[in-house]
Amino acid sequence: MVLSQKLHEAFKGTVERITGHRTVSAFKEKGVLSVSEFVTAGDNLVSKCPTWSWESGEPSKRKPYLPSEKQYLITRNVPCLRRAAYLEEEYEAAGMEILLDNEDNDGWLATHGKPKDTSGEVENLPSIESLEISKNRDVKSVPSHVGVEDEDDIPDMADFEEADNIEIDPGTYLIAHEPDDDNILRTRTYDVSITYDKYYQTPRVWLTGYDESRMLLQAELVLEDVSQDHARKTVTIEDHPHLSGKHASVHPCRHGAVMKKIIDVLMSRGVEPEVDKYLFLFLKFVASVIPTIEYDYTMDFDLGSSSS
């Protein structure tokens, strides 16, 4: 599995190097984007959903075919209040379909393995994997962030509790009260980024998770926030093309096909999709993979002139 992934990466890298990038639009025909269409769609996303911005990333990792200040899109500090793994168990326990099953969504999910069959209850049983994952949430004392596994080398924090000369001023500090339930633990945040995948000619979504004290979340735990139909299958842990470290990513191999279906559905209803709306459609589809990460992709954005 890992080896085949590596081989594929190497193959993909070579193909990306020797082939030019797409210049002819095949948005409606194949659901894919050219580089310039990606930039157009990204500009539109940034202007309509201003929590998103373009970034240039590591200079050494810049792609020459993208403008240097528009290498990828990112929205930071997106709340994720509940674990998707948990959410699904709840729905399943309640005897409900977790996958969206109205007619609009059928086409989007069908490509990710099996379409949900309401009579096929066997398939709804949680897999061993999801059971394993969900165990973690009951063990409140398990530290979730990076840096806890080398416990032998890490000194006990208590040894260094600074009783020295640090001045405090409790009168004007708002000291967060200790959480009396586990809500705080669950409020993870995510940096969600979108890169352009030259090989598949589609956008690709990346997730960087942080725990409730804003420490980097282990990539494995990120999978708790991925729909269990996708965890470890379409969502994998890989090197980010513009950033340091390993990040979870929705593998783009079916993105073109899924987008094509969405576009077909729209066109069958007489809606002519415009290419600058591509990322809104795309993010709506991605929301089915990461249902509890509340990033912004709504078209109607109001700055909040009338506060509630």
Add this chain to the structure above:
Amino acid sequence: MEGGSGKSILQFAPFQSSVDEGFWHRLSSLKLNKFGVDDSPVPITGFYAPCSQSQVSNHLTLLAESLPSDSSEESSVLAVSRGNRNRCFVPGIIYNTNTVEGFHALDKQGLLKAEAQKIWKDICSGKALEDSSVLSRFLLISFADLKKWSFHYWFAFPALVLDPPATLVNLRPASQCFSSEEAESVSAAFNEWRNSSLTADVPFFLVHIDSNSHATIKHLKDWETSQSADDGHKLLFGFYDPCHLPNHPGWPLRNLLALVCSRWDLKSVHFLCYRESRGWRNHGHVPNAVGWELNKGRRVPRIISLAKSMDPTRLAISAA
């Protein structure tokens, strides 16, 4: 929200840090290839944005670009373009020690005082009116254990303490403070301010509303000239508030208060905490310094281990 009675002390939600993995990668590379054993402080840049989600506050974020470039051919000046509305620049400084003992031996109160003094100096000299980002100046101490790829670090967000502390007169959503006409005009003015690359990342400002309910956002330095003869006008001090809590303003307000108090000696001021997607809130109210970041409620530094992504032997194993 209903404000407390006239005498409750204004409490601020502390700033919180969030460090991108790329920051540690670049710090390691700088330490190995450029700084060596030189542990003199290095200026860095943090980024923040007004709160944009009702459930979580925004943080002061450090990215790889927060540090000077590690490649020698590129200039070490920050090459990041300004005007990104999600990235207000905040000047900071990092003290990266060579040993863990050195890290623990740092005179934390002294360092905090030194940074607070810079803020105070900028308030007194008027520099803070020209470039308001210096009001949120921050401090980071760290020890990078490059043998184990783990990083000990601690942030401080120095805040000048008012004595006596500011009291809260009233706290209300902006929609209740402004007439609907005013609210509309304020909203339009903010849209313009936030969308212009010249002002999108200016975190402190004035909100001027004339007697015709027409709002304009102005730079802090325009305070004197905004004291026009127009009797019906309102003037508010505003700032990008990273905090999401409905009843507390965020940390950046502290040093703005210090500026307002020391510079204009105002006794009661209207503030506007600018947050996106949740509207705004208003405060009325009438140097020592605090500000070390708490870690899970305790005054201890943090440690992050990146052995998984930085240790070549582990990388080799996972690549096999």
